[in-house]
Amino acid sequence: xxxxxxxxxxxxxxxxxxxTDDPAAAEEMxxxxxxxxxxxxxxxxxxxxxxxxxARRHSQLMASTGELEHVIGNEARLPQRITGxxxxxxxxxxxxxxxxxRAHDGLMxxxxxxxxxxxxxxxxxxxxxxxxDQGLYITEDFAHKLREFSVDEAESEIAVSLNRLRQSAGMxxxxxxxxxxxxxRACEMAANDRVDPxxxxxxxxxxxxxxxxxxxxxxxxxxxxxxxxxxxxxxxIGACYRSSxxxxxxxxxxxxxxxx
Numbered sequence: 001x002x003x004x005x006x007x008x009x010x011x012x013x014x015x016x017x018x019x020t021d022d023p024a025a026a027e028e029m030x031x032x033x034x035x036x037x038x039x040x041x042x043x044x045x046x047x048x049x050x051x052x053x054x055a056r057r058h059s060q061l062m063a064s065t066g067e068l069e070h071v072i073g074n075e076a077r078l079p080q081r082i083t084g085x086x087x088x089x090x091x092x093x094x095x096x097x098x099x100x101x102r103a104h105d106g107l108m109x110x111x112x113x114x115x116x117x118x119x120x121x122x123x124x125x126x127x128x129x130x131x132x133d134q135g136l137y138i139t140e141d142f143a144h145k146l147r148e149f150s151v152d153e154a155e156s157e158i159a160v161s162l163n164r165l166r167q168s169a170g171m172x173x174x175x176x177x178x179x180x181x182x183x184x185r186a187c188e189m190a191a192n193d194r195v196d197p198x199x200x201x202x203x204x205x206x207x208x209x210x211x212x213x214x215x216x217x218x219x220x221x222x223x224x225x226x227x228x229x230x231x232x233x234x235x236x237i238g239a240c241y242r243s244s245x246x247x248x249x250x251x252x253x254x255x256x257x258x259x260x
Contacts, residue, residue, distance in 0.1 A: 025129040051126025055139040087143040157217035182238020190242035232258040
């Protein structure tokens with residue numbers, strides 16, 4: 001899910017001219033955030049560079065436009081701005097202030113900001129500070145990181161789970177048949193924001209097509225159980241890791257097909 005978005009202006013926002021990255025100020029903001037969490041018995045947040053990059057791009061945009069907002073112009077929403085990271089929850093604080101200490105104090109006295117800083121579900125953070133004429137443009141991006149899976153790894157995990165399921169039923173293992181076009185079909189499902197088994201009908205030889213979304217593969221998806229005893233001998237998998245209107249935080253969109 002997407003967490004709360006909150007902004008705080010401790011100075012009057014106006015278009016800024018010169019702007020420079022201030023990593024020392026960002027590091028101090030991280031220290032202050034984790035100090036608050038530790039004092040309440042919460043786990044500290046690990047700095048993730050993908051979140052830092054997302055935060056930096058947003059702080060730069062705020063500094064260049066003089067706007068203190070979560071979405072500026074045609075900018076994407078936070079979950080779409082966080083690229084290359086697997087997560088199932090995210091939130092963002094933005095602020096304009098004269099110092100890290102003053103910014104943090106203001107954030108902690110604002111319910112929405114405080115909620116993000118002390119949210120127990122988050123385990124990662126990326127903070128960026130851009131120093132401009134008007135002060136420090138600060139972005140704090142929070143997320144609950146999941147185990148990293150590439151698309152190849154995700155497809156392999158599904159294949160192993162499927163064959164393990166069949167083995168438990170005393171059924172023969174299925175041979176995996178390459179079908180790279182299934183990945184494109186899975187991405188189309190994400191683009192259409194709709195799980196659609198018909199997207200798996202890539203040839204007349206397809207006997208059955210199953211579509212689902214998943215965040216991790218510790219458990220066999222319920223929809224695959226119907227293949228447990230299916231009289232087939234080969235299958236193909238296509239996966240795509242994308243966000244959508246229904247899934248602002250990215251998920252794997254998956255198609256599994258069996259053949260006659």
